[in-house]
Amino acid sequence: MNDQPVEKSPYVTLNLGPTHPATHGVFQNIIHIDGETIVDAVPTIGYIHRAFEKIAEHRPFYQITPLTDRLNYCSSPINNIGWHLTVEKLLGVKTPKKVDYMRVIIMELARISDHLICNSILGVDTGAFSGFLYMFQQREHIYEIYEEVCGARLTTNIGRIGGFERDFNETVYLKLRKFLKEFAVVLTEFESLFNRNRIFMDRTIGVGPISAERALNYGFTGPNLRAAGVDYDVRVMSPYCSYEDFEFDIPVGTQGDTYDRFMVRNHEMWQSLRIIEQALDKMPDGPFHADVPEFYLPPKEDVKQYMEALIYHFKVVMGEIPVPVGEVYHSVEGGNGEVGYYLVSDGGRSPFRLHFRRPSFIYYQAYPEMIKGSLISDAIVTLSSLNVIAGELDA
Amino acid sequence: MTTAEATSLLQPFQDQFRTSIVSVDTSSDMVTITIDKASVIPVFKFLYSEAGLSFQFLTDLCGIHFPDQNPPVLGVVYHLHSLTRNIRLRIKTFTPVSEPTVPSLTPVFESANWMERETYDFFGILFEGHPNLIRILNMDEMTDFPMRKEFPLEDTTRSDKDDTFFGRKQNNAL
Numbered sequence: 179m180n181d182q183p184v185e186k187s188p189y190v191t192l193n194l195g196p197t198h199p200a201t202h203g204v205f206q207n208i209i210h211i212d213g214e215t216i217v218d219a220v221p222t223i224g225y226i227h228r229a230f231e232k233i234a235e236h237r238p239f240y241q242i243t244p245l246t247d248r249l250n251y252c253s254s255p256i257n258n259i260g261w262h263l264t265v266e267k268l269l270g271v272k273t274p275k276k277v278d279y280m281r282v283i284i285m286e287l288a289r290i291s292d293h294l295i296c297n298s299i300l301g302v303d304t305g306a307f308s309g310f311l312y313m314f315q316q317r318e319h320i321y322e323i324y325e326e327v328c329g330a331r332l333t334t335n336i337g338r339i340g341g342f343e344r345d346f347n348e349t350v351y352l353k354l355r356k357f358l359k360e361f362a363v364v365l366t367e368f369e370s371l372f373n374r375n376r377i378f379m380d381r382t383i384g385v386g387p388i389s390a391e392r393a394l395n396y397g398f399t400g401p402n403l404r405a406a407g408v409d410y411d412v413r414v415m416s417p418y419c420s421y422e423d424f425e426f427d428i429p430v431g432t433q434g435d436t437y438d439r440f441m442v443r444n445h446e447m448w449q450s451l452r453i454i455e456q457a458l459d460k461m462p463d464g465p466f467h468a469d470v471p472e473f474y475l476p477p478k479e480d481v482k483q484y485m486e487a488l489i490y491h492f493k494v495v496m497g498e499i500p501v502p503v504g505e506v507y508h509s510v511e512g513g514n515g516e517v518g519y520y521l522v523s524d525g526g527r528s529p530f531r532l533h534f535r536r537p538s539f540i541y542y543q544a545y546p547e548m549i550k551g552s553l554i555s556d557a558i559v560t561l562s563s564l565n566v567i568a569g570e571l572d573a
Numbered sequence: 574m575t576t577a578e579a580t581s582l583l584q585p586f587q588d589q590f591r592t593s594i595v596s597v598d599t600s601s602d603m604v605t606i607t608i609d610k611a612s613v614i615p616v617f618k619f620l621y622s623e624a625g626l627s628f629q630f631l632t633d634l635c636g637i638h639f640p641d642q643n644p645p646v647l648g649v650v651y652h653l654h655s656l657t658r659n660i661r662l663r664i665k666t667f668t669p670v671s672e673p674t675v676p677s678l679t680p681v682f683e684s685a686n687w688m689e690r691e692t693y694d695f696f697g698i699l700f701e702g703h704p705n706l707i708r709i710l711n712m713d714e715m716t717d718f719p720m721r722k723e724f725p726l727e728d729t730t731r732s733d734k735d736d737t738f739f740g741r742k743q744n745n746a747l
Contacts, residue, residue, distance in 0.1 A: 223709065223710065224708075224709060224710035224711065224712075227710040227711065229719065231695075231720060232719060232720060232724075232726055233726065235726075236726050267602065392683070394629060394630055394656075395629075395682060395683045395684065396683045396684050397630070397631055397632075397682070397683075397684030397688075408656075410630075410656055415656075415659055416659070416661075504600075504601055505601050505602075505605075505663075506601065506602045507602060507603065507632075507633070507652055507661070507663065508602075509632070516632065518632060518633055518652070520633060520635060520650065520652065522637065531635075531637050531638075533633065533635040533650075535632065535633045535652075539687065539688075539691075540684050540687065540688065541684075542687075543683075543684070543686055543687040544683070572710055573710070
């Protein structure tokens with residue numbers, strides 16, 4: 179205990195977190211309140227910092243994919259594929275069209291699962307539990323598709339540098355078609371529960387607003403920026419994975435408040451469904467991975483039979499293959515915004531430096547400004563609609 | 574937008590700041606300009622407000638450590654994005670490890686606040702003029718800067734990790 183006299187403050191200090199259920203993750207907010215009104219808030223983060231950037235400097239490229247899983251764990255396939263695209267950019271690998279389309283399907287599924295968690299939990303925070311139950315059933319169906327593609331559900335480690343470890347099988351296509359049909363019904367139902375719901379609108383309209391100018395200055399990206407009225411989407415501004423082949427809209431809001439963020443995410447789920455449908459219809463034939471034997475593990479049966487495959491297997495696992503010296507930045511549109519990878523390679527088996535641009539980390543710093551002057555219950559709803567994911571926040 | 578187009582757009586900027594620019598590299602995925610650290614603020618203000626450029630979005634800010642250079646240096650890498658022109662630009666600035674100070678970008682970009690705190694936390698780069706330069710992800714009691722290359726990944730007292738044959742030295746020494 180220090181003996182210094184405590185400065186008498188007219189405000190009450192409230193500890194929100196680090197393990198409060200309404201914070202949706204391990205982070206703390208020390209809030210000063212005047213009655214029910216928030217005067218100031220100080221966020222403390224770093225409770226689940228796992229030093230991924232340091233670990234990545236000691237791992238070969240393909241072993242970094244599982245680290246990216248654990249950034250935004252609500253949409254890990256986007257992180258995985260973003261990392262693969264970064265490495266491919268460094269190596270100068272051109273992927274076949276089929277790989278791009280498969281990746282687009284997986285990434286859009288991930289976007290849906292990310293948005294549906296955010297929106298349904300926002301419902302829970304405003305007192306509507308039933309939407310959450312309907313939507314979580316659908317997340318289960320998305321996870322079943324992941325499971326069919328890569329064997330994992332939450333931390334997927336999906337795909338490889340150059341493409342996928344195996345082709346989509348018949349079950350994947352069946353489940354995708356079934357999901358497209360069923361999810362459209364559930365999403366319509368979900369929207370009819372929320373969009374014009376008087377209680378929900380009262381709780382969210384005008385809550386936690388941010389202007390377009392402030393949002394840009396604070397480095398907002400993704401649905402939170404688009405809700406403020408800026409139509410910035412990485413998929414359109416710097417297309418990757420053949421996104422230019424697909425027809426889709428970018429929903430934008432006007433007020434940048436919680437209701438707009440909710441609506442933008444809802445519309446994006448519809449757009450994602452549209453993209454998946456187009457990708458399925460236009461799915462080209464061809465190989466499911468690029469021809470990069472130096473980085474893509476050969477099939478196990480070949481390793482047992484052919485000398486060349488055995489050598490490549492050994493070299494890939496041991497990280498014996500020289501990579502180009504250089505630096506690249508690549509970004510993809512993640513669930514929360516621009517997920518970027520800044521990779522500096524000195525030609526060694528592991529990156530010289532790898533930095534993750536984590537959208538939540540960058541926009542969460544605007545949170546005190548967004549909740550100043552509002553009520554505690556509004557602060558919870560604002561936090562929920564920002565969709566701050568602790569794993570991404572703390573890397 | 575191709576690198577060539579971006580280079581021609583950036584020509585007025587290069588003319589104006591000829592003395593502050595250390596090098597211009599167009600070989601990587603985007604134009605990379607290394608600048609003198611003293612001119613960080615004027616450079617970013619110019620890039621922000623110049624009508625033809627308007628680099629008004631700070632995508633990323635991170636540190637980097639080159640211990641093998643003479644003298645050893647710490648660098649700050651900024652990624653800027655002009656949303657109206659859709660050009661990305663990488664700006665770098667370096668400072669010797671013995672004097673790790675770089676002007677803070679918080680007067681121009683609000684988003685630089687936490688990114689600079691993170692860079693300070695991991696590299697020990699002191700951002701002059703930052704309103705609240707304290708650690709953000711690591712605990713406050715920490716005295717090291719863990720992303721510097723000399724900081725070991727694992728506990729140095731471990732003796733079970735001598736895998737020289739796997740490309741690493743004992744205890745992951747450098």
